[in-house]
Amino acid sequence: MSDKRVVVVGGGLAGLMTTIRLCEEGIPVDLISIVPVKRSHSVCAQGGINAALDLHGKGDSPYEHYDDTVYGADFLVNQLPVKRMCEKAPEIIYMFDRMGVMFNRTMEGNLDVRAFGGAKFKRTVFAGATTGQQLLYALDEQVRRFTAEGMVKQWIGYDFQRLIVDENGVVHGCIAMNMNTMKPEVFPAAAVVVATGGPGYIFGKSTNSFINTGSVACMCYKQGAKYANGEFIQIHPTAIPGSDKNRLMSESARGEGGRVFTIKDGKRWYFLEEMYPAYGNLVPRDIATRAIFDVCVNQKLGIDGKNMVYLDLSFMDSDYLDRKLGGILEIYEKFVGDDPRKVPMKVFPSVHYSMGGLWVDDDTDMTNLPGLFAAGEVNYQYHGANRLGANSLLSCVYDGFVVGAAMPDYLKSYQKPENFDKLADKELNEVEKLFEKIYAMDGSENAKKLHDELGNMMTERMTVVRHNDKLEELLGMLDELKDRWNHIGIADKSRVLNQEAIFVKDLENMITLAKVMTKGALLRNESRGAHYKPEFPNRDDENFLKHTIATYTPDGPEISYEPVKIADIPPRPRNYAVDKEETKKMAQNKDKGGK
Amino acid sequence: MADTVRLRIKRQLSPDSSPFWEEFEVPMTHGMNVIACLVEIQKNPVTKDGKKTTPVAWECSCLEEVCGACTMIINGRVRQACSALVKDLEQPIVLEPMTKFPVVRDLVVDRQKMFDNLMKVKAWVPIDGTHNMGPGPKIPEPERAIHYELSKCMTCGCCLEVCPQFNEKSDFMGAQIISQVRLFNFHPSGASLKEDRLHVLMGKGGISECGNAQNCVEVCPKEIPLTHSIGEVGRQVTLQALKDWFMK
Numbered sequence: 006m007s008d009k010r011v012v013v014v015g016g017g018l019a020g021l022m023t024t025i026r027l028c029e030e031g032i033p034v035d036l037i038s039i040v041p042v043k044r045s046h047s048v049c050a051q052g053g054i055n056a057a058l059d060l061h062g063k064g065d066s067p068y069e070h071y072d073d074t075v076y077g078a079d080f081l082v083n084q085l086p087v088k089r090m091c092e093k094a095p096e097i098i099y100m101f102d103r104m105g106v107m108f109n110r111t112m113e114g115n116l117d118v119r120a121f122g123g124a125k126f127k128r129t130v131f132a133g134a135t136t137g138q139q140l141l142y143a144l145d146e147q148v149r150r151f152t153a154e155g156m157v158k159q160w161i162g163y164d165f166q167r168l169i170v171d172e173n174g175v176v177h178g179c180i181a182m183n184m185n186t187m188k189p190e191v192f193p194a195a196a197v198v199v200a201t202g203g204p205g206y207i208f209g210k211s212t213n214s215f216i217n218t219g220s221v222a223c224m225c226y227k228q229g230a231k232y233a234n235g236e237f238i239q240i241h242p243t244a245i246p247g248s249d250k251n252r253l254m255s256e257s258a259r260g261e262g263g264r265v266f267t268i269k270d271g272k273r274w275y276f277l278e279e280m281y282p283a284y285g286n287l288v289p290r291d292i293a294t295r296a297i298f299d300v301c302v303n304q305k306l307g308i309d310g311k312n313m314v315y316l317d318l319s320f321m322d323s324d325y326l327d328r329k330l331g332g333i334l335e336i337y338e339k340f341v342g343d344d345p346r347k348v349p350m351k352v353f354p355s356v357h358y359s360m361g362g363l364w365v366d367d368d369t370d371m372t373n374l375p376g377l378f379a380a381g382e383v384n385y386q387y388h389g390a391n392r393l394g395a396n397s398l399l400s401c402v403y404d405g406f407v408v409g410a411a412m413p414d415y416l417k418s419y420q421k422p423e424n425f426d427k428l429a430d431k432e433l434n435e436v437e438k439l440f441e442k443i444y445a446m447d448g449s450e451n452a453k454k455l456h457d458e459l460g461n462m463m464t465e466r467m468t469v470v471r472h473n474d475k476l477e478e479l480l481g482m483l484d485e486l487k488d489r490w491n492h493i494g495i496a497d498k499s500r501v502l503n504q505e506a507i508f509v510k511d512l513e514n515m516i517t518l519a520k521v522m523t524k525g526a527l528l529r530n531e532s533r534g535a536h537y538k539p540e541f542p543n544r545d546d547e548n549f550l551k552h553t554i555a556t557y558t559p560d561g562p563e564i565s566y567e568p569v570k571i572a573d574i575p576p577r578p579r580n581y582a583v584d585k586e587e588t589k590k591m592a593q594n595k596d597k598g599g600k
Numbered sequence: 601m602a603d604t605v606r607l608r609i610k611r612q613l614s615p616d617s618s619p620f621w622e623e624f625e626v627p628m629t630h631g632m633n634v635i636a637c638l639v640e641i642q643k644n645p646v647t648k649d650g651k652k653t654t655p656v657a658w659e660c661s662c663l664e665e666v667c668g669a670c671t672m673i674i675n676g677r678v679r680q681a682c683s684a685l686v687k688d689l690e691q692p693i694v695l696e697p698m699t700k701f702p703v704v705r706d707l708v709v710d711r712q713k714m715f716d717n718l719m720k721v722k723a724w725v726p727i728d729g730t731h732n733m734g735p736g737p738k739i740p741e742p743e744r745a746i747h748y749e750l751s752k753c754m755t756c757g758c759c760l761e762v763c764p765q766f767n768e769k770s771d772f773m774g775a776q777i778i779s780q781v782r783l784f785n786f787h788p789s790g791a792s793l794k795e796d797r798l799h800v801l802m803g804k805g806g807i808s809e810c811g812n813a814q815n816c817v818e819v820c821p822k823e824i825p826l827t828h829s830i831g832e833v834g835r836q837v838t839l840q841a842l843k844d845w846f847m848k
Binding site: 025026029040041043044045046048049096099100102103104105106107108109110111112113114115116117132133135138139142146147149150152153161185214215216247248249250252253328332336339340406451453454457496497499501502504505508 | 613614615629630631632633635636639642643644645652653654655657659660661662663664665666667668669682683685704705708711712715718719722723724725726727729730732733734735736738739740741744745747748751752754755783784787789790
């Protein structure tokens with residue numbers, strides 16, 4: 006066993022896969038999580054995980070998967086990491102298969118696959134409609150095995166507070182708080198891996214869990230880590246609007262044949278099939294979302310004039326549906342009260358995923374702070390301007406392999422600084438100071454109410470359609486909200502699991518990160534993937550084929566740009582009304598000066 | 601009055617302090633669940649009688665009934681707060697923490713014991729490593745479908761809350777663990793540890809302590825056939841005991 010320990014923050018798919026890979030390399034891990042890792046947000050992933058196994062013998066390949074992903078991402082992605090991920094994908098599926106994941110199977114007992122958005126091959130492996138849950142449990146079991154062997158120590162109910170960083174920006178561990186006692190503790194580490202997922206809770210209601218605040222990513226950003234492409238927020242086309250959150254209705258519903266429609270002139274209008282004959286209901290999410298939004302908001306053709314359209318499975322065999330989609334049918338039944346086997350579901354787009362995140366190096370997943378790595382949704386790699394469905398589970402797991410491969414090299418040259426105790430004390434002190442300030446807050450504002458306002462202002466201005474004047478206005482509103490944060494009054498002064506105090510801390514981080522997203526959106530005067538501005542309706546490769554990079558300053562984010570690294574696939578027009586081969590021809594003709 | 605929801609909540613400020621009750625009234629919204637009620641209390645932590653208090657602590661994460669975090673006792677029945685819709689509940693809605701686990705604060709309990717027990721029975725497939733070794737064993741789809749149901753257990757603890765044998769005085773591990781043993785014993789490579797698992801279940805806290813009350817299967821939110829699992833693993837344990845006796 007190595008005498009150098011690594012801290013992994015977050016126990017979803019990315020955190021657990023990282024933990025397993027580090028253990029296999031003989032590196033002991035301190036695994037920090039605010040919830041028992043089995044309850045992490047990865048459980049919410051439903052539809053499946055992509056890998057070009059070509060199980061139907063139709064000529065699918067990792068290269069096709071790679072091309073679909075880059076094209077789906079509207080080319081705002083460094084291509085080599087995507088290529089490597091797609092090449093690794095089949096091995097990853099086999100690994101889960103060996104771990105005992107109950108993937109759906111064919112009658113011969115082989116893995117079953119289904120269709121997903123933005124791809125013409127069936128390459129999504131699945132376990133009913135609870136694939137994320139099943140993959141997470143498999144990794145949880147393996148981590149428990151390493152925990153039993155003494156390689157992993159799990160710190161459950163611990164909330165990450167700050168990195169321990171030296172004067173050169175090198176990370177030497179972190180401070181995390183035992184939430185039950187509200188005491189911050191020092192975790193010395195040769196490296197820290199954050200795998201804390203997305204920031205959906207910034208938008209109030211989203212498909213994300215309540216724990217997805219983006220707070221840890223924001224803390225790393227405040228301490229010097231760069232945050233990239235923050236403006237790229239995926240809005241999933243089909244969710245059930247709810248009073249507490251929006252619940253995902255998996256893309257697999259359409260993958261299995263589900264059809265989206267609304268009523269126009271008294272008849273069913275299957276608008277996605279009409280608008281995008283080549284991909285139909287399986288266009289990528291940004292495309293489907295804009296179409297649904299346009300039908301409801303601009304054309305006022307939502308169900309009964311409301312912001313909803315139908316997603317129909319009711320024409321399909323109900324035994325088949327139970328076997329392939331049971332999990333999501335139950336969710337709809339439990340939360341809406343109707344049986345989707347009998348009546349079409351009512352859905353509307355919802356904030357779902359962040360393509361942007363902490364900037365990481367293409368080869369190692371290390372951030373610009375030496376010793377700080379980022380894995381999973383919290384980093385900006387792989388998905389560019391729009392993520393394809395069933396690629397997120399893949400990228401989370403793949404990141405674990407990337408970090409696992411890079412860590413031994415990093416640790417070889419790592420040395421704990423002589424002034425470690427001083428560095429740690431300084432950060433510990435910062436945390437204590439912040440919480441003393443929070444406990445003493447006696448203003449008139451309520452943190453949860455401010456969060457409602459944050460969610461509303463972000464959802465209104467920073468989701469499907471973006472206008473520069475509204476984004477300018479939003480930046481001002483966020484500053485105002487930050488001011489009001491200082492006037493929060495706290496009802497709970499307890500030092501036992503004080504959820505209010507922790508939330509007040511998280512809220513400030515959410516507002517800070519919201520500003521990063523908004524400023525990135527304001528400055529990106531084009532439309533690309535999930536980022537759509539009617540004033541600038543086209544993709545502008547000349548000016549914006551580049552990553553937005555936000556650097557923290559006390560006066561707000563400083564934005565710079567970094568070129569996108571193209572390896573094999575030259576940018577071409579993105580048009581899902583036709584097959585992608587057609588778009589390649591269109592690009593060639595254009596190069597030749599033709600039409 | 602139709603526009604408000606009344607709640608009666610059992611509170612406890614720390615693991616060692618005494619519990620007490622508080623009543624709240626919060627505005628009703630369309631499609632509201634118990635979680636949304638608790639969020640309303642966070643926005644205005646004042647009791648029904650106008651007394652300022654602290655917000656109620658509870659655990660939640662996914663809100664889709666797949667993570668198991670928000671398990672509590674609602675109107676006397678153990679279940680997840682996210683899928684407990686206000687329109688289906690009698691008021692005042694009575695919320696209590698689970699009784700079989702130590703209270704941390706208010707509705708939050710410490711369920712670590714369940715995870716520890718998963719470790720005791722080695723609820724995992726002992727793979728050689730994560731490197732590429734090709735596909736796993738083929739599994740017939742009908743068998744897969746049965747065991748997929750078992751693998752949906754979210755370690756919420758409902759089955760333990762209602763089990764008369766699972767309590768402070770006994771070490772009984774409960775239906776959740778037995779069902780996971782069935783799952784991993786079924787898997788072709790998971791079965792390598794079958795004997796180890798059965799020996800754990802033959803010991804203290806094992807399957808013989810099941811009192812056959814069958815409450816577990818009634819409350820499982822994922823409708824896992826827990827009593828079938830107990831029956832099946834019971835047979836495996838019996839066979840193992842015979843095998844052990846002959847091998848002596």
